[in-house]
Amino acid sequence: TSPCDRPAPATAGLSHDKWEIDPHELMLHDELGSGQFGVVRRGKWRGSIDVAVKMMKEGTMSEDDFIEEAKVMTKLQHTNLVQLYGVCSKNRPIFIVTEYMRHGSLLNYLRKHEQSLSSNQGLLLDMCIQICKGMAYLERHNYIHRDLAARNCLVGSENIVKVADFGLARYVLDDQYTSSGGTKFPIKWAPPEVLNYTRFSSKSDIWAYGVLMWEVFTCGKMPYGRLKNTEVVERVQKGIILEKPKGCYKEVFDIMRKCWSPSPEQRPSFRNLKDQLVNVSQGIL
Numbered sequence: 502t503s504p505c506d507r508p509a510p511a512t513a514g515l516s517h518d519k520w521e522i523d524p525h526e527l528m529l530h531d532e533l534g535s536g537q538f539g540v541v542r543r544g545k546w547r548g549s550i551d552v553a554v555k556m557m558k559e560g561t562m563s564e565d566d567f568i569e570e571a572k573v574m575t576k577l578q579h580t581n582l583v584q585l586y587g588v589c590s591k592n593r594p595i596f597i598v599t600e601y602m603r604h605g606s607l608l609n610y611l612r613k614h615e616q617s618l619s620s621n622q623g624l625l626l627d628m629c630i631q632i633c634k635g636m637a638y639l640e641r642h643n644y645i646h647r648d649l650a651a652r653n654c655l656v657g658s659e660n661i662v663k664v665a666d667f668g669l670a671r672y673v674l675d676d677q678y679t680s681s682g683g684t685k686f687p688i689k690w691a692p693p694e695v696l697n698y699t700r701f702s703s704k705s706d707i708w709a710y711g712v713l714m715w716e717v718f719t720c721g722k723m724p725y726g727r728l729k730n731t732e733v734v735e736r737v738q739k740g741i742i743l744e745k746p747k748g749c750y751k752e753v754f755d756i757m758r759k760c761w762s763p764s765p766e767q768r769p770s771f772r773n774l775k776d777q778l779v780n781v782s783q784g785i786l
């Protein structure tokens with residue numbers, strides 16, 4: 502057959518790289534809030550796709566390293582991961598464009614709906630199972646989150662919950678956030694091996710996931726209350742763990758406790774954690 506009657510290759514016409522988004526195809530709307538990196542705004546991509554756009558304040562992240570990593574992140578696709586659509590990296594500030602989640606962070610959602618959620622253990626467990634599925638996908642791809650917490654999960658329509666900002670922590674330049682002695686380091690979600698050696702792994706994500714479960718079943722309480730970071734480090738090193746949230750089923754708390762085993766090897770994987778959570782969910786509800 503002659504070349505003209507063969508279908509054009511799928512990449513034809515996509516001259517720029519897939520993960521690069523043309524800012525002219527973005528319409529920016531109201532501000533959603535500001536995080537570690539600067540302002541986040543709601544927007545529309547190509548006229549119809551709802552997006553969230555992080556506008557990265559200069560000097561807050563190692564941009565070239567992140568842009569390189571974005572190529573990998575856009576390939577991570579799962580119903581319980583906030584999808585990275587791409588980046589606008591040709592001018593400053595760079596934009597990080599993701600799918601839009603209309604109900605905001607899980608932490609704020611839990612606190613706002615405490616009344617109705619606290620009596621719905623089934624829904625709380627379902628939220629945990631959804632997050633576990635997203636994390637099991639990352640685990641399967643040897644991808645470590647490094648800052649898993651309810652504040653870094655997002656809520657969409659029909660009680661869909663997704664994990665956001667996976668891997669982004671690696672590109673933060675503020676050493677108050679990156680070093681375990683820093684004031685912004687997420688001490689309360691860190692296991693002993695991270696506190697002592699900053700040794701991150703999927704098993705340190707499992708520890709953080711246990712704390713996230715505690716956040717869910719307390720409808721957004723601060724772990725260890727108002728204890729100072731130094732006091733929390735002391736407790737964690739001594740093996741003192743968080744108390745069972747009021748009204749939380751013993752079977753659920755037993756799973757949280759497994760996530761807080763002092764040695765990483767004794768902690769479950771997200772893969773088998775999901776099976777345990779689904780069994781509990783079918784058993785008690």
Ligand SMILES: CN1CCN(C(=O)c2ccc(Nc3nc(-c4cccc(NC(=O)c5ccc(C(C)(C)C)cc5)c4)cn4ccnc34)cc2)CC1
Nearest residue numbers: 533534535536537541553600601602603604605666669670
């Ligand atoms: C009825 N309610 C009214 C109030 N409300 C909102 O205003 C609201 C609605 C939707 C929101 N959605 C999103 N909000 C955000 C958002 C908003 C503010 C800050 C941030 N977070 C960040 O910028 C951020 C998070 C983590 C990190 C590290 C690297 C430390 C892990 C760095 C930066 C995200 C991102 N999104 C990605 C997809 N969807 C959203 C956020 C807020 C929620 C609904």
